[in-house]
Amino acid sequence: MTQDVTKETGKNHDLLYSLHDKPGFLPSCFAALQHVLASLVGVITPTLIVGGVLGLGEHVPYLISMALMVSGVGTFIQCRRIGPVGAGMLCLQGTSFAFLTAILSAGMIVKSRGGTPEDILATIFGVSFCAAFIEIFLSRFIHKLQNIITPVVTGTIIILIGIPLIKVAMTDIGGGFGAENFGALDNLMLAGIVLVSVILLNRSRNPMIRLAAVVIGLVLGMVVALFMGRLDFSHLSSLPLVSIPMPFKFGFQFDLAAFIPLAILFCVSAMETTGDLTANSTISREPVAGPVYLNRIRGGVLADGINSMIAATFNSMPSTTFSQNNGVIALTGVASRFVGIYIAAILVIMGLFPVIGGVLQQMPKPVLGGATLIMFGTVAVAGIRVLSHAELDRRNMMIVAISVGLGIGVSTVPTVLQELPKTVANILSSPVATGAISAILLSIILPKNIKDEAIKHSEEEAPVDTKKKLTSAGQDA
Template identity: 35%
Template sequence: MAPLLFKVEDRPPRLTTFLLALQHLLAALGGIIAVPLVIGGALKLPPDQVVALVNAALLGSGIVTIIQCKGVGPVGIRMPCVMGTSFAFVGAAISVGIEHGVAGILGSALAGSLVMILGSFFMPAIRKLFPHTVTSVVVTMIGLSLIPVAIDWAAGGHGSSRYGSPGNLAIAVTVLALVVAVVQWGKGMLSASAIVVGIAGGYLLCLALGLVDFTQFHQAPIIALPQPLHFGMSFPISGIVAMSIAFLVTIVESTGTFMALGAATQRPISGKCLSRGILCDGFGSAFAALVCSPPLSTFAQNVGVVSLTGVASRHVVALTGVMLLLAGLFPVLGALVVTIPQPVLGGAGLMMFAMIVSGGIQMLSTVRFTQRNTLIVAVSIGCGLAVTFRPELLSKLPAFVNEVFGSGITVGSLSAVILNLLLPGGKDEEQTADEGQHGGVGTTAGEAA
């Protein structure tokens, strides 16, 4: 496997660190902003309240990202993790918000975060449920589940009137080709900055074609001070139950993301590491509720950045946290990044997410494909893809089922864990599992250094 350009504890030069941190910001910012926009739109909130939610989401994501990367006592996994608002909570948030308003969402999230905080103490036992075969399936499913997101971006954004237009696809392909060229033929820092180079090239192309919309930039306030408890809080029992279920689902997804990150950074993830990471997710979501942000979780898409660039430094991603914090305090900065057209993000995103898939395939190649393991891999990926590609599959089932099994990552992960427990012969695979913990994700840009 190719060496990393920068390992987890490495501290790149300052300018290098800035450019590398900017890549993670570009990969995460759209997702962080999207959740409060979706919730605000569904609840028909006035514009000033939607802006308050967005600013709080950026601020909370930035602070918790720093803690996750740097660590504070037993809190924080101390790896390159970007935290952000999670779509896993959107369904619960909207259902609670329609009846109890934003105050009900925030209060339910604060109470529900206790599920994740308490769950963190059981992570050493949960870690044993993820031998190498299961982890390989989870990493692969994370990448496969993100591919449709990149495709929607490349096509111009889901619901756009120009979805799939030749112009959008041409821009996305141009960015993808530029990223591939920089990774393949660039050297050292240039190769590691392939995402920034690709997005910058696509952005300049869109500027020249008059496709950049600066409306949000002109409307964004220059500065926005934090407004803790701005919406107030209420604690409806139904909302707490819904959010608690969403937090249980997020424990599974975050565990998978941490395992994928361990493979990408070439650092095995122990049960103790998982405990610190999940504890930060839980405390981070509680803090987010206090500053009026939707709940947070670890972003899987940023694992793709690590995989593609070979930059695993947690100090780089901690600076991304600082950038997110500043974007929350100075919304005009975040609004400038949001002007990047979605096809540009799609071209880069397709490469990033496909790298996670590639890493999963690489890990699967080291699995001993007995009949038992073949069943685990085939059934789990099949079930995960069923939900990913046809989410309407669950539309006739109770809302509870949709809440728990609406994510392909969750379905694939749970299927793999359950089959691994039920099918006989699991102990015979322990040696393979131990060997597989040192597998990595994909070929990195460190190869070019």
């Protein structure tokens, strides 16, 4: 297998530019723009969601600027590889949807205490900064983590990330939290236009249109909203010309109940990054086994953790490698890591100007909801896909059923935890935390050989002919 991969690596017959090639200025710019288009919505949407749900208002343009800027810095670190930090491949780093549910829960904890928007952001970024060290630590022995974070656990957690977010998307489709005209026909129409546009564009024969489907859908929704009089850009003149990164601008606070769900998600993020980097290596015709591969995985996961720490320091949410950019590499045939420098430059330049964030903040909630419904539904489906690669025997089905049931249960009936100590209730109020803790504990506690023991027990009591059939069946399997 390794020999085949090595031979294939040497050919690079389907790549215009392989990993260490240096394309010219124009090809690099064109390839970089394609990557930015494929990932832009993913970079900015978590900030828009958090800002809207938690009522962060005036801070949103600055937060969007920081998300873009930090994404650029993280991309540069991953592609350039500074010492042991970075995969040294064409990987785009951006804000992760995986942390969105836990971050919203953390914000709600602070908000329920009467905290100000500044308190909410100080807690989110403080907790994210501390939790990032979990992934930094795990990067040193990432290959051993697979014994604990199995596909059953990972798939369950990803499902529980996606399902609660669908509720957020549907609320936006109706008009947003607390909207006076919630569920109005014009809200549903706006969301429907975006939703249908993304579906139709996604079915296009042109691969570039498919990659930019969500961006085009959002732009179309904004244009329709403009003609409906739903956009107001009068406040843009009050925004500063340039956003200046300020470490911990909103302060630094820590909360244990908010920390635990994020710590668990950083473990899952490490495994997801491993999968993304392996796919990237395959598409880039690089080894997927051996010391070179392992060094890239360790460096990539380490960069993930460090980039999330940098993100928290400069007022942005945790980041991770974006899997959709693997599709861009396959489409363009450009796997050169030097293109990442151009991607980083574009994102940083976009982040410098808060007017971009101000324009995006004016996006009506139904427009955003029409796009995020598909995106969050895709997250849940990704979890189902992970589970489909696991052996769903009685033991694993039990783990998934209990964990998903508990996770969705505490999300839909939060009052079930009201008699627990406040800190414990806050931890378990996160569906991701509850489901993850359940899945991990059950995976450790429940014996893995129940199936084998049942067959053995049946063989001992079965007649001779039946024993032969069972043995034959086992060999065929």
